[in-house]
Amino acid sequence: MPEIVSKSALRVRQLRKVYKDVVAVDGLDLEVQAGGCFGLLGPNGAGKTTTVEICEGLTPPDSGEVEVLGRHWSSDAAQLRQRLGIQLQDTQLSEKLTVHETVRLFRSFFRQGAQASEVIARVQLEEKQNSRVGDLSGGQKQRLALACALVGDPDFLFLDEPTTGLDPQARRQIWELIEEFKESGRTILLTTHYMDEAERLCDRVAIMDHGKVIALGTPRELIASTCADQMVEFTAGNPSHALDLPALRRIAGVRELRTENGAVLLQVAELHTSVPALLAELTRQNVPLTELRTHSATLEDVFVTLTGRHLRDE
Amino acid sequence: MSDNTIPAVRARAGEKKSPRENSLADHPLVQLTLVRFLEFMREPEALFWVFAFPVLLAAGLGIAFRNRPADVLKIAAATPELAQSLRQEKLLDVQQLDSEAAQEALRTGKVALLAAPGSNGAVEYRYDDTNPEGRAARLLADRAIQKAAGRVDPVATTDQLMREAGSRYIDFLIPGLLGMNLMGSAIWSMGFAIVDARRKKLLKRLVASPMPRPYYLLSFLLSRILMLVVEVGVLVGFGAVLFHVPLRGSLLDLGILCLLSSLSFSALGLLLASRARTIEAASGLMNVVMMPMWIASGVFFSSQKFPDMMQPFIKALPLTAVIDALRANMLQGSNLAQMAPQVGVIAFWLVICFALALKLFRWR
Numbered sequence: 105m106p107e108i109v110s111k112s113a114l115r116v117r118q119l120r121k122v123y124k125d126v127v128a129v130d131g132l133d134l135e136v137q138a139g140g141c142f143g144l145l146g147p148n149g150a151g152k153t154t155t156v157e158i159c160e161g162l163t164p165p166d167s168g169e170v171e172v173l174g175r176h177w178s179s180d181a182a183q184l185r186q187r188l189g190i191q192l193q194d195t196q197l198s199e200k201l202t203v204h205e206t207v208r209l210f211r212s213f214f215r216q217g218a219q220a221s222e223v224i225a226r227v228q229l230e231e232k233q234n235s236r237v238g239d240l241s242g243g244q245k246q247r248l249a250l251a252c253a254l255v256g257d258p259d260f261l262f263l264d265e266p267t268t269g270l271d272p273q274a275r276r277q278i279w280e281l282i283e284e285f286k287e288s289g290r291t292i293l294l295t296t297h298y299m300d301e302a303e304r305l306c307d308r309v310a311i312m313d314h315g316k317v318i319a320l321g322t323p324r325e326l327i328a329s330t331c332a333d334q335m336v337e338f339t340a341g342n343p344s345h346a347l348d349l350p351a352l353r354r355i356a357g358v359r360e361l362r363t364e365n366g367a368v369l370l371q372v373a374e375l376h377t378s379v380p381a382l383l384a385e386l387t388r389q390n391v392p393l394t395e396l397r398t399h400s401a402t403l404e405d406v407f408v409t410l411t412g413r414h415l416r417d418e
Numbered sequence: 419m420s421d422n423t424i425p426a427v428r429a430r431a432g433e434k435k436s437p438r439e440n441s442l443a444d445h446p447l448v449q450l451t452l453v454r455f456l457e458f459m460r461e462p463e464a465l466f467w468v469f470a471f472p473v474l475l476a477a478g479l480g481i482a483f484r485n486r487p488a489d490v491l492k493i494a495a496a497t498p499e500l501a502q503s504l505r506q507e508k509l510l511d512v513q514q515l516d517s518e519a520a521q522e523a524l525r526t527g528k529v530a531l532l533a534a535p536g537s538n539g540a541v542e543y544r545y546d547d548t549n550p551e552g553r554a555a556r557l558l559a560d561r562a563i564q565k566a567a568g569r570v571d572p573v574a575t576t577d578q579l580m581r582e583a584g585s586r587y588i589d590f591l592i593p594g595l596l597g598m599n600l601m602g603s604a605i606w607s608m609g610f611a612i613v614d615a616r617r618k619k620l621l622k623r624l625v626a627s628p629m630p631r632p633y634y635l636l637s638f639l640l641s642r643i644l645m646l647v648v649e650v651g652v653l654v655g656f657g658a659v660l661f662h663v664p665l666r667g668s669l670l671d672l673g674i675l676c677l678l679s680s681l682s683f684s685a686l687g688l689l690l691a692s693r694a695r696t697i698e699a700a701s702g703l704m705n706v707v708m709m710p711m712w713i714a715s716g717v718f719f720s721s722q723k724f725p726d727m728m729q730p731f732i733k734a735l736p737l738t739a740v741i742d743a744l745r746a747n748m749l750q751g752s753n754l755a756q757m758a759p760q761v762g763v764i765a766f767w768l769v770i771c772f773a774l775a776l777k778l779f780r781w782r
Contacts, residue, residue: 186628195618196620200457208449215628
């Protein structure tokens with residue numbers, strides 16, 4: 105949408121929401137530029153869904169301010185609803201209706217948008233047009249949910265964990281649809297706890313934990329900000345040959361060391377100097393190496409570095 | 419990212435912004451109502467309970483309680499002489515049994531009365547005086563015995579038989595079943611559909627779209643009216659055609675009455691479904707509300723059988739008012755003005771339940 109390209113699609117200030125004794129959102133600030141895909145990343149219970157539902161006007165915040173497409177829910181709810189495409193986490197659409205009936209129903213709520221059958225074709229469900237929703241696979245149901253979100257030709261698409269629980273092929277199909285929407289220059293706010301999803305789809309990412317944003321930037325920036333680009337993971341030693349971890353920590357170029365399920369993870373600046381040094385040190389300690397792997401740091405590593413926990417942990 | 423937008427995609431996105439068709443079929447209220455109707459029609463169990471069950475029940479009860487041309491009562495006689503005398507009475511079916519078999523037959527209810535010789539030529543009747551059949555058999559048996567012994571009636575009598583449609587059990591039953599059906603289908607269809615949609619977060623999804631919220635509730639009422647035509651038509655038609663149940667009041671009044679009743683019960687269903695999050699909670703609530711009315715509101719037997727002190731409460735129940743009004747219309751041919759008290763009760767429940775439901779309703 106050319107007229108809003110330079111503006112914020114979403115602006116959130118000092119958002120706070122408390123459920124009984126749980127602080128779901130704790131003074132959150134967020135700004136999403138129009139155009140492109142913004143990822144809200146975090147473990148379960150980080151407050152992603154609450155944040156998104158406040159932005160969608162479904163949950164009233166306890167305090168704070170939300171501006172969507174330059175409008176406020178308190179005064180412009182009806183206009184806003186027409187311009188947003190929303191896909192909620194685990195909505196079950198009516199199983200007795202067909203795909204076409206479902207999309208047509210949602211289409212009837214919007215003033216603008218394509219014909220139901222065109223939207224169904226866009227999410228590649230033409231062959232399932234007349235199938236009952238109850239007979240669809242998990243991936244097909246998610247594509248139908250996406251069709252219901254796209255049917256009003258929205259300027260801003262909210263997707264709450266769109267690929268959770270899907271098999272790899274079904275996830276790739278959803279990603280392609282999201283990319284297609286993104287290419288039209290409109291805005292997406294995506295929540296996920298899949299790293300690969302965020303890295304592939306998102307132009308910018310906010311990492312949330314305990315109701316707050318703890319890191320913000322492009323996936324590249326965030327990974328670079330952990331001061332290390334490479335991860336070395338190895339298993340070595342056995343009960344009779346315990347590793348001398350402090351000695352490993354002293355190897356040149358090692359930024360951080362942690363152990364996980366018996367494996368050792370090192371964050372290093374450069375593989376070509378650190379790996380030979382590591383091998384030499386293990387030889388000196390006389391510990392046999394059973395496994396060695398390296399990979400580039402991912403958002404997962406960023407999250408673990410920031411919080412000491414994994415994104416998929418509760 | 420948006421800098422290298424593929425022109426074709428943008429062009430396609432633009433072209434798809436067609437204005438909404440002006441077709442009535444694509445009006446959100448029409449779509450919502452259509453979807454409700456389709457969902458209902460694709461639920462075979464619901465179809466059975468709403469359409470087939472009341473008809474089967476009416477047929478079953480109608481056959482069981484059909485008016486037989488004068489009941490013949492089975493009795494036993496202990497001696498051939500007594501049996502001989504008793505057989506003069508056409509309304510008695512007399513078996514001669516030895517005393518042990520006769521006692522057994524009496525205990526198990528196979529005969530209503532046992533006539534046995536007493537001392538000095540007297541006759542002894544054994545029967546259960548709390549059983550109407552026993553009392554009737556006693557009167558008939560005694561008349562036959564006395565006549566056989568030479569009694570002459572001092573007053574001559576003749577019988578003129580009246581068997582009129584309108585005073586039979588089936589005539590009483592059909593309006594009762596109709597009322598019960600109006601209540602059950604409105605409350606169930608409203609309650610289950612809404613609670614199920616809430617449980618599946620479908621309500622929340624709909625609210626996240628620009629759907630006008632009143633349309634959602636309105637679509638339930640509209641689909642209810644569509645269904646009502648069939649529901650009432652099937653049961654009333656069945657009664658009228660097969661059992662000649664009378665329709666003495668105006669059909670327009672009957673239609674208005676059914677519509678008002680259904681709206682009132684729908685409002686009650688909406689209230690019951692306004693907060694529940696699980697089907698179990700909702701069905702418990704619905705049963706608690708409907709059970710007393712099934713029993714007390716006069717579906718199967720007159721609500722007058724309950725003690726006087728309970729009558730004001732029973733009269734205030736919506737189902738009592740509905741059934742009383744339906745019976746007045748169908749059996750007595752009363753018009754709406756004559757049913758003002760009942761119509762008032764039904765309208766009162768409609769307004770109260772709807773207002774409360776709107777206040778309490780939870781979309782998520």
